[in-house]
Amino acid sequence: METETPVYKHDLVRFNDNYGRERQGYEGKTFHVPLNDREYPKSHMFHKPRERYDTEKVIGSCALSIVRCHSEDDLLRVLKNSDASLVGILKGEILNSGKPFLPYGDIASLAEVRARPSVRLAGEVELMLIKNTKK
Numbered sequence: 001m002e003t004e005t006p007v008y009k010h011d012l013v014r015f016n017d018n019y020g021r022e023r024q025g026y027e028g029k030t031f032h033v034p035l036n037d038r039e040y041p042k043s044h045m046f047h048k049p050r051e052r053y054d055t056e057k058v059i060g061s062c063a064l065s066i067v068r069c070h071s072e073d074d075l076l077r078v079l080k081n082s083d084a085s086l087v088g089i090l091k092g093e094i095l096n097s098g099k100p101f102l103p104y105g106d107i108a109s110l111a112e113v114r115a116r117p118s119v120r121l122a123g124e125v126e127l128m129l130i131k132n133t134k135k
Contacts, residue, residue, distance in 0.1 A: 061134045066090065069125045079114050084129035087113055092125035 056065045065084075069075040075094070087102075087110050094102040096116040102108055110129075113119060 058133060061132055063131045063133050065129045067127050067129065069121055069127065072120055075119065075121055075125065078127065078129070079110070079119070082110060082129050084110050084131040086110065086130040088128040088130065090126040090128050093122040094125060095120045095122055 053066055053068055056063050058064075067074075067078055069078060069092075086107055088107040089102050089104050091104060093100060093104060094113070097118050098120070100122075101116060101119065102113065
């Protein structure tokens with residue numbers, strides 16, 4: 001799975017890539033496979049502001065949701081109540097004991113984040129929560 005935010009493709013640089021594309025930029029539209037609207041309808045996208053947050057979208061065997069955390073209380077509520085297995089940072093940064101822990105673009109297991117003694121926000125944070133729907 002690959003996520004990108006913001007969606008500006010021409011400033012893309014891959015630092016790590018399983019397909020040998022390190023230090024390469026955007027390939028262009030010729031490398032994209034169009035999504036089949038029956039299999040992945042527009043309702044699976046997160047582009048509409050009213051549908052972006054706190055809405056679960058199921059794609060294949062993954063359920064995705066995006067949440068905003070404005071405060072530590074918001075973050076702690078997500079950590080306590082979410083049944084996701086992974087969390088990705090789409091905006092902002094999570095600190096642990098005042099030091100950088102999860103910066104923008106990183107992904108970690110939710111269990112790993114929960115295990116940190118004192119997670120805090122560095123400003124507003126946007127999280128993508130990912131869970132496996134096949135159990």
